[in-house]
Amino acid sequence: MNNSQAMTKRSMSIWQFTLLISAAYIIGLVISHQSTVMETVYWSGYELEEIDANGNWVESNRMRIGVDAGIQEVRFRVQVDDAPHWQRPIGLMLGGPFSAQVFWDEQMVLEKGTIGDSKATELAGSIDAITFIPPTLLHPGEHHIRLLISTQHLLLHDDSVFHYIWLTPYRESGRRDMRYYAAPLIILSALLILSLQSFRIGRNAGNQMHIGLGIYGFSIIVLLCSEVSRSLINYSYPYHELRGIFAWLSNISAGAALIYTCYQINKTRLSKGILLAGVAVLFSSYFFPMNSGDERLALDFTLLALAPAVVFLLALVRKHISYLITLPIFWLSCVASNLIDTGLFLDSYHFIASLILIAGAWLWVYVDFRVAAEEQPMPQGCREFQLTTPQGSRNIAVSECYALKGEGNYTSLLLLDGSSALHQDGLGIIMDSAPINFVRVHKSYAINTTAIVNLKSAPGSKYWAEMTNGENVPVSRYRVAELRSILAEDKS
Structure with missing residues (x-):
């Protein structure tokens, strides 16, 4: 070899x-x-309460919010302490496919759309919303966030209507952070x-x-x-x-x-x-x-x-x-x-x-397919390239090509008449079939030695082969000596 x-x-x-x-x-x-x-989140609501049939607040589950069409009332408890972040501008963010009215200690702070008893009376709210919480409402202690939620416009009700409720640094837009x-x-x-x-x-x-x-x-x-x-x-x-x-x-x-x-x-x-x-x-x-x-x-x-x-x-x-x-x-x-x-x-x-x-x-x-090659040996001295296209198979004589150019997993066959054709195999696989008179001269190129007119060089260790049809093919400086030896043997 x-x-x-x-x-x-x-x-x-x-x-x-x-x-x-x-x-x-x-x-x-x-x-x-x-x-x-x-998101930077100071508080996120997971534990909540809802009003039962007797009008009492009882523990509930977020997955039960908005499952049925209609107005639902839920409440969250928030504990505010003396931490420095509560002194900064705080926003309440609310997300999910529903309309809502939000009350902080019974003072309304956010209206996400307009809730209604029916689809005709409800105005669909945006998917995400945010509102500024005044500092006067953030004094240390326990606070209640009460929500009236309506999902009249939903076509399909599932268990993930309530996406989130957060207290975060305030920003102008309720859109999720990019x-x-x-x-x-x-x-x-x-x-x-x-x-x-x-x-x-x-x-x-x-x-x-x-x-x-x-x-x-x-x-x-x-x-x-x-x-x-x-x-x-x-x-x-x-x-x-x-x-x-x-x-x-x-x-x-x-x-x-x-x-x-x-x-x-x-x-x-x-x-x-x-x-x-x-x-x-x-x-x-x-x-x-x-x-x-x-x-x-x-x-x-x-x-x-x-x-x-x-x-x-x-x-x-x-x-x-x-x-x-x-x-x-x-x-x-x-x-x-x-x-x-x-x-x-x-x-x-x-x-x-x-x-x-x-x-x-x-x-x-x-990837090295040496094991597969032992089981199914590649043909030696290949004289034709067989292409597979959506229109069927096509054979091109090796002698009609002056160079092969690697295109990732595929190879362009560069023909002497100036046209090209795309082969379904990579350059390495094609070279394993030993096409007649072809030699690898570059990581992306192999050339037909019988179509070489001259081997040229330029400052900076740049080399290329001039072909019979006037085209130039780059040659790696690591392959120049071997190519010169092959060309010398052919002339002798």
Whole structure:
């Protein structure tokens, strides 16, 4: 084996790649669950009371607020002490799909929409609201916050209507702080680029895995945008249900994209049965009530992703190696995030894990398939490149190409007539097939030595090969000596 062939070998074994991907998911868990920027909250209402049938205040549960249409009266107790933060401007923040009147020690401080006995008499309030609490109301001691809550405009009532009630540093807007969505916003641009590139190359090369990952990425982008919209627009609460519908549809679409990808790659009877069973389990889960819409979203996704994870786990056991054998790791990390905190899983980790899943497909090109090569040897002295496209197969003679250019997991065949074609395999895999007269001259290029006119150089250790059609191909300074030796042998 010459130096060029040795250099085309991948830099990682499958197990090294698996460890790298696992580490990325673990780091993502730490980032999303330990570093997410939360609101500064001096008090948050969890324990509350409601009026019973006899008119007495009794202990209640936040999950029972707003479940039924109508006006509901609840009360929270707040203990104010001599801490310095109570001397600063304090705001009371209230969030959830309902209208409300809020009273502090029986003095009304906030009206979130207008409550009403019916849908016609209620004015839907904004999803989030804030009001300034005058310092005269914040004297040390126990205080009561009483709320009248109305949910007449809700189409679907669940157990997560009451999102939060906080005492925080006062600010002008009631919208959720954009810092809370810092991680999702940072990865949005990367998701857009990787998803578009995966889908484009997948379509051009007929690669079902990248088509599926592209569709998956688009679904996650819609989910991310629907989630972040709450920080951009403080819409009235009925639109929160529309936002929830978009989130649910995109969440289901993301899981379906994984199932589609699995089906396209593993069209065995066993894999079809597992995928159908996974869909059946999802439908069955809707017969069991959930505590909140967030729990439903998280469960839907993990159930949809479970069947593809099982399929590729079985493929790994059978030594059918592909990038998607990492799906079980992806699924386990999502389950772990959901168990730690469902809210942070949906708001942050879901997006980070999705980015790792799509980006990992581009790193797969660096994995060493020596074991697979022993079982299925690559042909030697390849004279034709076989392309797979959505329109069918196409063969291009090696002699018609003057260079190969690596494009991530794919390769552009640069033809002597000035055109190009996209090959479904990476540059390293193609070079493993030993195409006649081709030599690796750069991390991204291999050239046909019979098409070289001259080898040129410039100051700064820059080199390039001039080809018979007038094109120039860059040559690494580490490959120049070997290329000169090959050209000298050809002339002799």
